[in-house]
Amino acid sequence: METVLMNILGAVATFLVAFVVGMTYGGLSRKITARVQNRKGPPFYQNFIDAFKLGSKKSAIHHGAMHHLGPAFLMVSSVMTLMLVPVLTHNNWYPNLNFKGDLIFLLYIMTFGPLGMALGAGQTGNPNSAIGVTRGLSQMVGFEIPWVLALVSLMIQYHTTSITGLMAAQAHTGTWLMFSSPFAFIAAVMAMLGMFRYSPFDIVGAPTELASGPIAESGGKYLFVMMSSGSVFTFAKLTLYVDLFMGGADNLGILLIKTFALYLIPMLYGVTTPRYRTEQAVRWFWGWPSFFGLLAILQAVIF
Amino acid sequence: MREKATTLYIGPQHPGITGNMMVKVQVEGDTIVKARTEVGYLHRAFEKLQERRNWLQSFTLLCRFCVPEPDPVEESYARAVELLEGREVPERAKYIRVLMLELARIGSYMLWFGGQNGSLGLYTMGQWSVGDRNYILDLFEELTGGRVYHMYIWPGGVRRDLPEGFADKVLRTMDYLEKRLKDYDDLMFENTIFQKRTQGVGIISKEKAVEWGVVGPVLRGCGIKSDIRIDDPYEVYDKLDFIVPTHEGGDIWSRALVRRQEIRQSIHIIRQVIEKMPSGEIYNRIPNPHKWALPKGDAYARTEATRGEVGMYIVSDGSTHPRRVHFRGAAYVHAITLLEDILVGENVADISAIMNSLGTCPPEIER
Numbered sequence: 001m002e003t004v005l006m007n008i009l010g011a012v013a014t015f016l017v018a019f020v021v022g023m024t025y026g027g028l029s030r031k032i033t034a035r036v037q038n039r040k041g042p043p044f045y046q047n048f049i050d051a052f053k054l055g056s057k058k059s060a061i062h063h064g065a066m067h068h069l070g071p072a073f074l075m076v077s078s079v080m081t082l083m084l085v086p087v088l089t090h091n092n093w094y095p096n097l098n099f100k101g102d103l104i105f106l107l108y109i110m111t112f113g114p115l116g117m118a119l120g121a122g123q124t125g126n127p128n129s130a131i132g133v134t135r136g137l138s139q140m141v142g143f144e145i146p147w148v149l150a151l152v153s154l155m156i157q158y159h160t161t162s163i164t165g166l167m168a169a170q171a172h173t174g175t176w177l178m179f180s181s182p183f184a185f186i187a188a189v190m191a192m193l194g195m196f197r198y199s200p201f202d203i204v205g206a207p208t209e210l211a212s213g214p215i216a217e218s219g220g221k222y223l224f225v226m227m228s229s230g231s232v233f234t235f236a237k238l239t240l241y242v243d244l245f246m247g248g249a250d251n252l253g254i255l256l257i258k259t260f261a262l263y264l265i266p267m268l269y270g271v272t273t274p275r276y277r278t279e280q281a282v283r284w285f286w287g288w289p290s291f292f293g294l295l296a297i298l299q300a301v302i303f
Numbered sequence: 304m305r306e307k308a309t310t311l312y313i314g315p316q317h318p319g320i321t322g323n324m325m326v327k328v329q330v331e332g333d334t335i336v337k338a339r340t341e342v343g344y345l346h347r348a349f350e351k352l353q354e355r356r357n358w359l360q361s362f363t364l365l366c367r368f369c370v371p372e373p374d375p376v377e378e379s380y381a382r383a384v385e386l387l388e389g390r391e392v393p394e395r396a397k398y399i400r401v402l403m404l405e406l407a408r409i410g411s412y413m414l415w416f417g418g419q420n421g422s423l424g425l426y427t428m429g430q431w432s433v434g435d436r437n438y439i440l441d442l443f444e445e446l447t448g449g450r451v452y453h454m455y456i457w458p459g460g461v462r463r464d465l466p467e468g469f470a471d472k473v474l475r476t477m478d479y480l481e482k483r484l485k486d487y488d489d490l491m492f493e494n495t496i497f498q499k500r501t502q503g504v505g506i507i508s509k510e511k512a513v514e515w516g517v518v519g520p521v522l523r524g525c526g527i528k529s530d531i532r533i534d535d536p537y538e539v540y541d542k543l544d545f546i547v548p549t550h551e552g553g554d555i556w557s558r559a560l561v562r563r564q565e566i567r568q569s570i571h572i573i574r575q576v577i578e579k580m581p582s583g584e585i586y587n588r589i590p591n592p593h594k595w596a597l598p599k600g601d602a603y604a605r606t607e608a609t610r611g612e613v614g615m616y617i618v619s620d621g622s623t624h625p626r627r628v629h630f631r632g633a634a635y636v637h638a639i640t641l642l643e644d645i646l647v648g649e650n651v652a653d654i655s656a657i658m659n660s661l662g663t664c665p666p667e668i669e670r
Contacts, residue, residue: 037426209654211319
């Protein structure tokens, strides 16, 4: 009983850490972007203020059950992803839900949220939302290819479909997978650009094209849930990359350094690039990133 | 099988629209099959209101015809009035007017950089260029007292002379902006994604450009060398050395290149103006404006703005008020008839980018 209680408390603590770190990264992103753009920018804690404001609002618009459930699906997907990803290497206060094959399960669960959101946005009847959803799913088809190729190459090379198994392999050899499987790392990082939806892959909610797309009909608490789940998802994805390619992290400090370094890649790239069109984005993911993914498979098979 | 068309309303409240107007498009997949522009959200009856004001009071309305660049409108009106009355303008005032017009041209292009790149998601470029535009607005503020609306060029000359040290400030600002153009090139024109998004998009053929009455950078982006400053010189443009850039593509990319090169030409013109500007009077004083009647007749003056040719046609019945004022804005052709035509067949993602590339300015459409 005591263990179950500790696990529940640990899971809640992990969620809170993910929420705070994700929101703070979002705030820092706004600050850094502003500095690049010769602006002062908002304080790094602005996202917390925004979230509080959105959460305090009453929602008067009602589009049906799926519209209500869309943000909930996003949050469920984010939390489940977080629960499957080992946050710290030697974590004695919360054993995460790892099991054999969790990496394959994770691939599915990471797409669950966007699909749920698609159903919710579709029910609003706003054509901008529908087009945004179509764009999001198309882009997902694009970046999933190099992402899956990278993961499959790791599974082949290290004979495991478990995240903890891949972390153990790194601990055993003393080499991060980003160095021992460089092609897989490059493919995965290129796929990450699509996952984070910074420019040039911010096609889903492109304001000047779709008036913010899927979230066009959402406000107040809906946006609060989306913002929160987005922050948790950001932390979970970054932690997953650290676990898979950078040997995990022994403590929170190391984790923050590694995740933020990774987070800077899509953010800074996004500051200096315009947006792709949908077909251009998909074509890009099926180009060099997929090529590096195939090289990673070859490396795994040959070596 | 033919796909079912979806109707999208780009505006009147939409981040992608360039002002208070709407483009209603029907799309099949991502391809536009039909486009209709709708205006009427911003009509303020400026032309009619001018009939209720004396010849000078109109200036409070003129500067609002196109907010990003009000000076060419003021200049064309002032010159039309001078043509009708036969009023001479001091040489120094003409140079100062050109200085104002070229500063306004650079400032307007800086703002356009923001709109064009914002439509494509490159927000950093807009933040940079709109930030740099503030240096131009600082100059306007020092010279005219206003940052955006100036009411500085008026019949008979300009309202006040250059303050002490102003010319040096202008030159320093030009030096700074010239250096910044390199940064703009790195971020925007040498960016492969910007090239992919703009090359071959929103194409206007030479024939169509002439047929539709396209003007300004949009026409020059089709490879046709046309500029009122050269074709029908006014003020002191005939005494200045500059070239008119053209590009052949007829697409967003070509129009962007033309504007980029025109900034450099404007910097070149401003330096010449500072160097050649004579001393002397700046204003051929008009009588008491409330009793100032223009002779019966009409006059037309045209000026090269950043959207293209803007023209002012005025009719006087010999009284202290205009009988009729008509304004010809480039955006009327670009944003209504031309836009509806060239959007067909384009990708829905490019609507905003094409609109921005045409220099659409809804207040100019609805006078």
